[in-house]
Amino acid sequence: MDEFSLINKYFDWDQGIGDDCALMSIDNGRQLATTVDTLIEGVHFPTETSAQDIAYKALAVNLSDLAAMGATPLYFTLALTLPSVDKKWLEGFSESLKALAKQYNISLVGGDTSKGSLSITINATGIVKKTQALLRSGAQVGDSVFVSNTLGDATLAWQQIQNQQTPSIALLKQFNRPEPRIKLAQRLLGVANSCIDISDGLKQDLSHILSRSKVGVSIDLEALPLSSEVAQYIANTQDWCVALAGGDDYELCFTVPNTHIDSVKSIAKDLDIKLTKIGVIVEKQGLEIKGLNKTCKSYQHF
Ligand SMILES: Nc1ncnc2c1ncn2[C@@H]1O[C@H](COP(=O)(O)OP(=O)(O)O)[C@@H](O)[C@H]1O
Ligand SMILES: [Mg+2]
CATH class of the missing domain: 3.30.1330.10 (PurM-like, N-terminal domain)
Known part of the structure; x- marks a missing residue:
């Protein structure tokens, strides 16, 4: 179980x-x-x-x-x-x-x-x-799906530690000292329809939004925001799972209706943070990842 x-x-x-x-x-x-x-x-x-x-x-x-x-x-x-x-x-x-x-x-x-x-x-x-909290259940068909900063850095650091390698300072920072996105979240109130933090990997955490909102998603693999080190790692190994299923990023994944897309741009600019559109919410339930030709297993305690 x-x-x-x-x-x-x-x-x-x-x-x-x-x-x-x-x-x-x-x-x-x-x-x-x-x-x-x-x-x-x-x-x-x-x-x-x-x-x-x-x-x-x-x-x-x-x-x-x-x-x-x-x-x-x-x-x-x-x-x-x-x-x-x-x-x-x-x-x-x-x-x-x-x-x-x-x-x-x-x-x-x-x-x-x-x-x-x-x-x-x-x-x-x-x-x-009251009524303002960002829930997992608010995603609507047509919403754009965004993530903050980059994906996979913490997992790459963890993999390197396990292989007796020393991760770079940037990777270690994301693994040991993830920045809580409190300021970003404050700005997303009234802008995002749903939100989750990525603790167990994008795929698994986004799937919580999907099941609670009873919708599906279409993600564009090429759109995933990657640091240069993770991009290099993926180029060498084709292991997209590090960005898709790697946990410990503690970035926010949120969905935004088209009427508020411009707000996302100004929030990114004001807070000097990267906010990347990675896909759209669709009616057909499930998680479609365009361009992925293997399955990635997300972190599970049991
Ligand atoms: N032992 C438990 N008893 C009751 N609720 C739990 C228990 N463990 C987890 N939950 C709830 O199940 C939901 C799913 O947990 P999870 O996705 O792991 O949350 P997070 O990753 O944000 O900590 C959360 O709402 C959490 O509060
Ligand atoms: Mg969480």
Whole structure:
């Protein structure tokens, strides 16, 4: 049984799970958006990863889920499981966590500390105006599908680490220090019809938008935005799966109706970020990738 069948079979008995954050109304005008993510040594980061990078990523991936909903970060809690007390490690971890928290104006309000194999769980909460949250269910036939920045860099870094190679600084940055797209998401409120963050690979995450919105997509392989290193890797290997199915990018994938396409251009310019149209939402359900002649397997925990 895969991860998503497991969730659907055993834990989907209550009000609508299935978005990047759960939404809870607090008054007539606003909703809280809350999310939780765990990082486990050896699964989500290699053992050699610095305390600073682990702390950054643990908070950044949660901020990324808030961004996917268009929520403004407010509070987070931290559940830390440590094999031992290493003061130098804890100092690095705490300094890095504090710096990122300050940058995104999110406060640490509680947590839990225990002994065991290294794992970090962060629960982050943000706020969004009622009916404004970016959901996975809003994509409409005719929408253009966009992604921010580039795809596949984090996965290429991870592959190189596993092959005992040293990734470039640029690739490592995308793997260890993905930038939460909070500012971009704020600008997408009222512009995008649907949104998700790419944590498990474009194909799998976009397919969540498709199933929740009951639509299909036609993607143009040649349109995928690639860094020069990933483009070079694909040119050498023809392995498009690194960009299509590679996880850990934490970029946003969102759909925009034609009436708002011009806004996307100005957002890209104002924020100095690359926003690339990679395809269109179509009526026929399923994910069509024009130009792909092999299947790519996305990341699954089980
Ligand atoms: N153990 C669980 N119990 C209840 N809901 C869960 C559980 N695990 C995942 N979910 C929900 O299932 C949906 C799919 O999760 P996923 O796509 O992995 O989210 P993300 O990648 O943004 O963390 C999300 O809405 C998430 O909140
Ligand atoms: Mg997500």
